[in-house]
Amino acid sequence: MSETTERRVRQAAIELFATRGFHGTGIRDLAEAAGLSSATLYHYMGTKEDLLASIMRVSLERVLDNAARLLADVTSPVERIARLIALHVMTHAEQKLETRVVDGEIRALSESRRPEIVALRDQYEDLWQDAIDTGCREGLLRTSAPRVARLALLEMCSGISHWYSADGPLKLDDLAAHYIEMALGALGANCSIESVHSVVIDVQAVTRAP
Amino acid sequence: MSETTERRVRQAAIELFATRGFHGTGIRDLAEAAGLSSATLYHYMGTKEDLLASIMRVSLERVLDNAARLLADVTSPVERIARLIALHVMTHAEQKLETRVVDGEIRALSESRRPEIVALRDQYEDLWQDAIDTGCREGLLRTSAPRVARLALLEMCSGISHWYSADGPLKLDDLAAHYIEMALGALGANCSIESVHSVVIDVQAVTRAP
Amino acid sequence: MSETTERRVRQAAIELFATRGFHGTGIRDLAEAAGLSSATLYHYMGTKEDLLASIMRVSLERVLDNAARLLADVTSPVERIARLIALHVMTHAEQKLETRVVDGEIRALSESRRPEIVALRDQYEDLWQDAIDTGCREGLLRTSAPRVARLALLEMCSGISHWYSADGPLKLDDLAAHYIEMALGALGANCSIESVHSVVIDVQAVTRAP
Amino acid sequence: MSETTERRVRQAAIELFATRGFHGTGIRDLAEAAGLSSATLYHYMGTKEDLLASIMRVSLERVLDNAARLLADVTSPVERIARLIALHVMTHAEQKLETRVVDGEIRALSESRRPEIVALRDQYEDLWQDAIDTGCREGLLRTSAPRVARLALLEMCSGISHWYSADGPLKLDDLAAHYIEMALGALGANCSIESVHSVVIDVQAVTRAP
DNA sequence: AATGAATGAGAGTTCATTCAT
DNA sequence: TATGAATGAACTCTCATTCAT
Numbered sequence: 001m002s003e004t005t006e007r008r009v010r011q012a013a014i015e016l017f018a019t020r021g022f023h024g025t026g027i028r029d030l031a032e033a034a035g036l037s038s039a040t041l042y043h044y045m046g047t048k049e050d051l052l053a054s055i056m057r058v059s060l061e062r063v064l065d066n067a068a069r070l071l072a073d074v075t076s077p078v079e080r081i082a083r084l085i086a087l088h089v090m091t092h093a094e095q096k097l098e099t100r101v102v103d104g105e106i107r108a109l110s111e112s113r114r115p116e117i118v119a120l121r122d123q124y125e126d127l128w129q130d131a132i133d134t135g136c137r138e139g140l141l142r143t144s145a146p147r148v149a150r151l152a153l154l155e156m157c158s159g160i161s162h163w164y165s166a167d168g169p170l171k172l173d174d175l176a177a178h179y180i181e182m183a184l185g186a187l188g189a190n191c192s193i194e195s196v197h198s199v200v201i202d203v204q205a206v207t208r209a210p
Numbered sequence: 211m212s213e214t215t216e217r218r219v220r221q222a223a224i225e226l227f228a229t230r231g232f233h234g235t236g237i238r239d240l241a242e243a244a245g246l247s248s249a250t251l252y253h254y255m256g257t258k259e260d261l262l263a264s265i266m267r268v269s270l271e272r273v274l275d276n277a278a279r280l281l282a283d284v285t286s287p288v289e290r291i292a293r294l295i296a297l298h299v300m301t302h303a304e305q306k307l308e309t310r311v312v313d314g315e316i317r318a319l320s321e322s323r324r325p326e327i328v329a330l331r332d333q334y335e336d337l338w339q340d341a342i343d344t345g346c347r348e349g350l351l352r353t354s355a356p357r358v359a360r361l362a363l364l365e366m367c368s369g370i371s372h373w374y375s376a377d378g379p380l381k382l383d384d385l386a387a388h389y390i391e392m393a394l395g396a397l398g399a400n401c402s403i404e405s406v407h408s409v410v411i412d413v414q415a416v417t418r419a420p
Numbered sequence: 421m422s423e424t425t426e427r428r429v430r431q432a433a434i435e436l437f438a439t440r441g442f443h444g445t446g447i448r449d450l451a452e453a454a455g456l457s458s459a460t461l462y463h464y465m466g467t468k469e470d471l472l473a474s475i476m477r478v479s480l481e482r483v484l485d486n487a488a489r490l491l492a493d494v495t496s497p498v499e500r501i502a503r504l505i506a507l508h509v510m511t512h513a514e515q516k517l518e519t520r521v522v523d524g525e526i527r528a529l530s531e532s533r534r535p536e537i538v539a540l541r542d543q544y545e546d547l548w549q550d551a552i553d554t555g556c557r558e559g560l561l562r563t564s565a566p567r568v569a570r571l572a573l574l575e576m577c578s579g580i581s582h583w584y585s586a587d588g589p590l591k592l593d594d595l596a597a598h599y600i601e602m603a604l605g606a607l608g609a610n611c612s613i614e615s616v617h618s619v620v621i622d623v624q625a626v627t628r629a630p
Numbered sequence: 631m632s633e634t635t636e637r638r639v640r641q642a643a644i645e646l647f648a649t650r651g652f653h654g655t656g657i658r659d660l661a662e663a664a665g666l667s668s669a670t671l672y673h674y675m676g677t678k679e680d681l682l683a684s685i686m687r688v689s690l691e692r693v694l695d696n697a698a699r700l701l702a703d704v705t706s707p708v709e710r711i712a713r714l715i716a717l718h719v720m721t722h723a724e725q726k727l728e729t730r731v732v733d734g735e736i737r738a739l740s741e742s743r744r745p746e747i748v749a750l751r752d753q754y755e756d757l758w759q760d761a762i763d764t765g766c767r768e769g770l771l772r773t774s775a776p777r778v779a780r781l782a783l784l785e786m787c788s789g790i791s792h793w794y795s796a797d798g799p800l801k802l803d804d805l806a807a808h809y810i811e812m813a814l815g816a817l818g819a820n821c822s823i824e825s826v827h828s829v830v831i832d833v834q835a836v837t838r839a840p
Numbered sequence: 841a842a843t844g845a846a847t848g849a850g851a852g853t854t855c856a857t858t859c860a861t
Numbered sequence: 862t863a864t865g866a867a868t869g870a871a872c873t874c875t876c877a878t879t880c881a882t
Contacts, residue, residue: 001865001866002865002866005866019317020233020317021231021233021234021317021318022234023230023231023233023234024231024232024233024317024318026850026851026852027851027852027853028850028851028852036867036868037867037868037869038852038853038868039853039854039855039867039868039869039870040866040867040868042852042853042854043865043866043867047852047853048852048853104314107229107230107231107234108231108234143388143392144384144388144391145380145384145385145388148380148385148388148389149392151369151370151372151373152366152367152369152370152389152392153366154369155365155366155368155369155372156362156363156365156366156369156396157362158365159361159362159364159365159366160361160362162361162365163361170355170358174354174355175355175358178353178354178355178358179358179362181354181396181398182353182359182362182396182397183396185395185396185397185398186366186392186393186395186396187392187395188391188395212841215841236875236876236877237876237877237878238875238876238877246842246843247842247843247844248843248877248878249842249843249844249845249878249879249880250841250842250843252877252878252879253841253842257877257878258877258878421844421845422844422845425845439737440653440737441651441653441654441737441738442654443650443651443653443654444651444652444653444737444738446871446872446873447872447873447874448871448872448873456846456847457846457847457848458847458873458874459846459847459848459849459874459875459876460845460846460847461874462874462875463844463845463846467873467874468873468874524734527649527650527651527654528651528654563808563812564804564808564811565800565804565805565808568800568805568808568809569812571789571790571792571793572786572787572789572790572809572812573786574789575785575786575788575789575792576782576783576785576786576789576816577782578785579781579782579784579785579786580781580782582781582785583781590775590778594774594775595775595778598773598774598775598778599778599782601774601818602773602779602782602816602817603816605815605816605817605818606786606812606813606815606816607812607815608811608815632862635862656854656855656856657855657856657857658854658855658856666863666864667863667864667865668856668857668864669857669858669859669863669864669865669866670862670863670864672856672857672858673862673863677856677857678856678857
């Protein structure tokens, strides 16, 4: 099974699922975008839903892996949040199509498929929740409803996938720094991170590691 | 043409489009949810896309109207932002299904239909942008990228439509206040709104007016 | 739902399933034979398999009903067998296509559908077995393996559905009489049925009753 | 071309065609059952239909050959019939899958392929017809419609392929004897075959000869 | 106001088969 | 000998929509 053709199929699916939605994407659209006949498509995937689930799984597992590496040995909850924000923003900017699929098409999964993906997503969001809760407990953050804060910040940071462009006026590291500042401001942290930018650089190191 | 039947159709559409997406909703699903045959459906709507566009238009025009009434005579940019946030949050909580359709299904509109709706949405978002820009100009807000701030805050506040429940532990007015605080924190405003709650009350008054 | 159109669909299905087999019959063949588009077909049936199962169920229930009426008040096992044979032969001649479907396409049913139909078939075949067993017990029949006899006779009589033609040289009542003689001969019964033909006439009366 | 692999393919085809039917069997099912890829399959067969026709041809030629050897030098029509019955029953029991394919899938052959196979089958059935006709002419059999008798008996004896099991309570030679008795009974022959069992033994000798 | 009947187009998926390697 | 890759055609079934009643 040609590795590169499979990648082409996945890439085509990511692009189409992201822009037209899963249900808005026909198998023939997919085939055309991948430069294959619709029958050949089925050499490289199971069902259309299999393909969707696989895209989601890979994406979520990658971000979970990156998060684990970024948070290892970091104890300060504010620093942990900052890193999560930077990772999230940069992931949602650099894989904007993929993340839109992950964030937006979970409802398209069948009842039997959904739990696996939702579990991965929850596992990731728990990292956020834990960091926020700890920060509150230690008096470093001020928010009256930590759960709401998590939801609000996740949505805020995910949104970048809807408009980010590498050609835009702001460099991605500046954007990430900006989001860190906004988020910490929203959480009532006195933004005393020595260097917001050093966080961004650490994230870049991890996400570009082999 | 029975007024209430039409409302039932629209309500069914809002529910299904919100939960399954436009392309994920069949005309037969719609008919069943409205308690009609699929043929009868066409007495109360044009095409499926007409119905979607109409739902969006009505929703956007309502929020624009509410915003206009809320901002009339309010000059303080911080107060204006606070009011927009409260309106947005409360609208996205109380009409969570409808707003999910408006926010999430624009891509399902055909090229010819989209501009009208996008124009309404842009008109609404411009209110936010203007308030933020003014606040920055007057030194009341501190944000290095006002456009990014607008996008981030809109996403953050819209997100409530994905999880809000009237049965939840937080009352909506508390939630709105919380969002105002988070947003102003993100914008670097010293949250010197005398009474965040009075804003919320004003919004409630306007959105419940005839 | 037009009664006659539905009948046309069923009749087309019976003809095609009988001559080409269930898997050899496409939904488009079916539609064409019924004079409908393939989409319209689905107004008159569920799935293709639903249609098959329904055809089988109706056919088996009809023959069970006829058998019950024919055997009521008949105690002589030889007479019972004779009646079952006549009914079977005449049914397999007059509904030769339908019976070929019932006899030959059970394997095409899905695992979940098959039990219901098989149960009906078994119920019918039990009537044969009971009559044969009783005849043996009472010394009226001579066969060393009653179960084998039942299987052999059923196959023998069912076969008529593969070649019977109303235009053939033998009238159906003569054929039925012939089969009764062969079967009773095979069972070692001295064919002392006073009048084989009276049995045939009784069967005709029952199968043509409302 | 590995002899044994080809045999595996044929055996897989026989099993699947017999249990699911020709049209119900996919080329991939076939490949899987034979332990090959579907492409490799085509080294060992022509088209799917070629394979079916070949299976039928081989089977029919074998039974014709066996019949010829069994009937050589046998002049008594009753003895000839008995031998044909025993051969038929034993063949349909020992090659139950193969014979089900031959008997049941002729309709799956294309118009151009069918005549050849039908000719072989007719050649075989003519042996039966001739024996029955001769028996009638010589007054040894009593049947009013010899053609019907042939059809009925063939069906009766073929049926064994649908239920025979080597593990069943009856040994095959007893079964064959039973069928001979039933058939001769049906034909009105006073079953004065000195030894039905000697017929069975002769058949076994012939069918197991090289 | 309401619907059964109808349909062309298209959905996702599998078909039998070929061919370069 | 064996197979991954490929495909046009076909599969069953659903789509959004129309129309006569």
